[in-house]
Amino acid sequence: MEFVTVFSAFNPAGAELVRSRLEANGFLVDVKNELAALSMDGYAMAAGGILVRVPEDQVEDARALLDSQDPPTSED
Numbered sequence: 001m002e003f004v005t006v007f008s009a010f011n012p013a014g015a016e017l018v019r020s021r022l023e024a025n026g027f028l029v030d031v032k033n034e035l036a037a038l039s040m041d042g043y044a045m046a047a048g049g050i051l052v053r054v055p056e057d058q059v060e061d062a063r064a065l066l067d068s069q070d071p072p073t074s075e076d
Contacts, residue, residue: 001055003030006062008049015050018066027054027062 006022009015012034022029032051054062 003053004056004059005032005051005053006059007052007066009052010049012050015052018052022052022054022062022065025065027058027065029054 007015007018009018015031015034019029019031030053032053033048034050
């Protein structure tokens with residue numbers, strides 16, 4: 001299975017927020033370079049960021065989700 005990057009971040013918190021959002025919507029997610037970035041200062045920038053990836057057959061839907069606004073909350 002080939003994974004494709006749909007988001008990159010230079011801090012773990014940003015990558016984790018995106019990973020959580022994708023997983024909550026049923027996507028299979030792989031995060032690359034996160035542990036190395038936590039282990040060595042500057043590694044995330046040198047490696048091109050912390051990469052949030054999904055299988056290539058889910059790329060279009062994942063990017064659409066990330067580009068969309070959060071749905072409005074209903075007020076009771």
